[in-house]
Amino acid sequence: MRILKLHTHYQQPGGEDGVFGAEVALLRDKGHTVVPLTFHNKQLEDVPLLWRAAVTLWNREAYARVREAIRLHRPDTLHVHNTFPLASPAVIHVAKAERVPVVMTLHNYRLLCVNALFFRRGRVCEDCLGRIPWRGVLHGCYRDSRPASAVVAAMLSLHRALGTWNMVDRFIALTEFARQKFIEGGFPPEKISVKPNFVHPDPGPGEGRGGYALFVGRLSPEKGLGTLLMAWERLGGKVPLRIVGDGPLAPEVQEAQKQIPGVEWLGRKAPEEVYALMGEAAFLVFPSEWYETFGRVAIEAFAKGTPVLAAHIGAVGEVTEDGRTGLHFRPGDPEDLAAKVEWLLAHPNELARMRKEARAEYEAKYTAEQNYAQLMAIYHEVLSKRRYDGKRHGGA
Structure with missing residues (x-):
């Protein structure tokens, strides 16, 4: 199988970046062709605010880069790990235009919440769950800034209106709890699979004798x-x-x-x-x-x-x-x-x-073997459904 893996890099240890790298290595170890496509948010540090806002909404350069990668490598699927903010959801549209199915891992609650955490002022906050996220702007939930929060809210609202998330063939939630939150937020249950992260290589059990x-x-x-x-x-x-x-x-x-x-x-x-x-x-x-x-x-x-x-x-x-x-x-x-x-x-x-x-x-x-089996099942289901839908519409 040939997989195009896309991620926007936060340049933080572990977290989403670590999961992305681990999945790439695992798939390659299993003999698959994996093409990583990484965007680096550090590029946004010294650019004007208006340009930063524009690429968060729709990055034309990212669209062109993903289109070029798809046409060059002809992947069976595009697996998106994070688009925020540099890649932008435009990358999902180019996959749709090139007829490549999209799998998207939901590492946080960004598609439902301006700060991606459901957490504000020391407590859980669901004010924007299933709604237009204007409250997140009012509270300055992203980086304690109303202008920055307005950009995130505009991105979420724009791509809801464009039906961008409907173009994703399968979402991957990391737990059933997270899956239920996305369902509450309006995402179709049949499109959300649960696959946890994994630990590889196996570090082996310890003795537990430290007393701390x-x-x-x-x-x-x-x-x-x-x-x-x-x-x-x-x-x-x-x-x-x-x-x-x-x-x-x-x-x-x-x-x-x-x-x-x-x-x-x-x-x-x-x-x-x-x-x-x-x-x-x-x-x-x-x-x-x-x-x-x-x-x-x-x-x-x-x-x-x-x-x-x-x-x-x-x-x-x-x-x-x-x-x-x-x-x-x-x-x-x-x-x-x-x-x-x-x-x-x-x-x-x-x-x-x-x-x-x-x-x-x-x-x-949570081993690599368990995770690989679950991930491949998701890929195969997506590809089978795409072939079935293609035959059905082709014969109509």
Whole structure:
């Protein structure tokens, strides 16, 4: 199979960029011809605001570049991972014009929400779900800027009106929770498949003998850092907490390690260092307070055999099975989080059982082999439907 893979690069470690690269490598390992087509948002840093707004709505250069790639490589399908903002949804139109089916992975909620998070001022916000996103402009949801938010809202409204999303043959949601949100937002259920991310290569299980809890992620409000730190203040040093990551709340975390017993901020770490920390951690804490579309850190912990203490919200609560691969706690509730930590500490046999279950969950759902089978099933369904529709219309 010949696949044209398109992504707009954020130049951030991991995240969408990491998933894109992992899928390209996996498909090539399986003998497929994969042509990556990457757009770099860094190109927009020093350009006038009006030009930036124009390409977000419709990038003519991106349209021409994708058309050239399609005509040169004749792909069986175009798999879009992200168009925002540089590539623009114009790339979907060129695939339609060239009669190439489109698969699109929904890595975030950008097509439903101006800031792509459903999170505003410290709480979940669904004000724009299924509606024209004028409230996102009013609140300045994108980069705390009403003009910038107006550009995003205009892009969403324009392409709804043009029927751009109807041109996509199949969407891929990362969890059933995310799929349901897109259905609530008006997307047709039959066009949305669920396929999670995966961890490859297999890092192998750890021993879990470190005696500490671990947080890995961006240090930002929606990740639940405030709840995490308040919970550890209540625990009073009963178990060390190691925090890996960086972000806008770094000063608060740096101060917390001076004030709260057991808290240690390690900053950013290379992937192999993160895996080593995960493997020795007693458990991972995932306190997000927004609708994560997936939660890759959780399945990385599972791959290491480490249970996850997860906020029961969005995809995080779906990925972690309460009582089997970890425990749930109420999002934004430090008392409940502290209580669940104390329960784990008081039940070492249950914690050991959860380690085995976490590793089994990874092996059952999140390996490269499992993911490849699911992805190919989606591609084949899309191509079969396209051939069937072509024959039907050809014979009419």
